[in-house]
Amino acid sequence: MNRTARKLVTLASALALSLVAAPAAQSAPAAQSAPETYWTPDRMRSAVPLDAPTVSPWRVRATVPTGEPATVAPLAFPNGGSAWTGGGAVVTTAGRVFFTYQGRNASCSGNAVTSTNKSTVITAGHCVKLDGAYHTNVVFVPAYDNGNAPYGTWSARATKSTPQWEATEDINFDVGAIVVSQLNGQSLTDVVGAQGIAFNQPRADNMYAFGYPAASPYDGTKLIYCSGRTFNAFLSTGIGMTCNMTGGASGGPWFRAFSEATGTGTLTSVNSYKINLIPTWMFGPYFGADAQNLYNLAQAL
Incomplete structure (x- = not known):
């Protein structure tokens, strides 16, 4: 990774951090419950948006x-x-992604896609991992409706990113995947489509x-x-x-x-x-x- 690329990633991460760590964010407790029960309507409403990294054009x-x-x-x-x-x-395949990042509750977006396991959501790499660590308490809420989860809250059983994002958080490969657990004995895309x-x-x-x-x-x-x-x-x-x-x-x-x-x-x-x-x-x-x-x-x- 060249010097200009490193500067891009560093700046993007720093600016994302400054937005996620806003004072209004609700801190995650030390002892956390299962993700699907942790994310109450109030916690979802108060989650701070993880901003799309913003970069300065003269730096790269x-x-x-x-x-x-x-x-x-x-x-x-x-x-x-x-x-x-x-x-x-798209109303049911798209949804919000909620997670805990550096002790703060935060949110992104994602979408359910056709997959062998019927449980795969595609999102951005920084929505599953940022500043060297994978997020915790990750859930996908399809068709999110102002704190309500009409199709359920689906807990992640695995989160992955591209090798380049995994290694250096290279913005060129900012892609992430969330594999969710079944809910009430059903797979995600059997419920919401893909x-x-x-x-x-x-x-x-x-x-x-x-x-x-x-x-x-x-x-x-x-x-x-x-x-x-x-x-x-x-x-x-x-x-x-x-x-x-x-x-x-x-x-x-x-x-x-x-x-x-x-x-x-x-x-x-x-x-x-x-x-x-x-x-x-x-x-x-x-x-x-x-x-x-x-x-x-x-x-x-």
């Missing part, structure tokens, strides 16, 4: 992948961040991003979406989209070939980081071989 050298355009034509009807009212499968997932897809595409942003001006109570044409990121090897979502949206799914009628699509990235001077852009990691290996590892557990 631009890196644009070759063979793809740096900018592309926008989607005809782009959306920068509105409440999703369309219904469909979205498809794909790798090595075109970088420039019409895509939809979803999440539960909980930092102002959002409050974490609604599923928010963005839509538009993706473009190559210039501070990482990932992709970008015009999107106003804030902290708490990290780990939310990016779909290609998304149908507004059915709420289904193919997951090919997740909300990862933002640039502090351009808050209207969101960036996600490109899902290549390493993301695919992570998915295969998770679905086999």
Whole structure:
């Protein structure tokens, strides 16, 4: 990992930390109950959003992948961040991820995907591990509704990240996976459904991003979406989209070939980081071989 990449990761982690450790956060008790019972409605409502890491453009050298355009034509009807009212499968496959990070209760977003074990949720790497340690008390709450869990609170039995995120928290590989335990004798995707997932897809595409942003001006109570044409990121090897979502949206799914009628699509990235001077852009990691290996590892557990 080169010096500029290390600076990027260090700055991203530091800024994420400053937001997560806000005074309003509720501390986790020394002796914790099972995750599914620990996360009461009040604890979910008061969890501090783990912000998408924010980076300063002058601290890193631009890196644009070759063979793809740096900018592309926008989607005809782009959306920068509105409440999703369309219904469909995404309402139940998407949800909030809650966890304890450095003694604080925090939140991200995630999405259930098709998997062999019917129990795999894809999210961002920093939503399962940050600053050298994996989070504890991890749960997935599909279709989260202002403290309510209409489809249950699903406890993680395993959390994983890409080798690069595991080793150095490299923002280029900010992908995580959560494998949840059964609930009431049922597997997750048998209850809430699942979205498809794909790798090595075109970088420039019409895509939809979803999440539960909980930092102002959002409050974490609604599923928010963005839509538009993706473009190559210039501070990482990932992709970008015009999107106003804030902290708490990290780990939310990016779909290609998304149908507004059915709420289904193919997951090919997740909300990862933002640039502090351009808050209207969101960036996600490109899902290549390493993301695919992570998915295969998770679905086999």
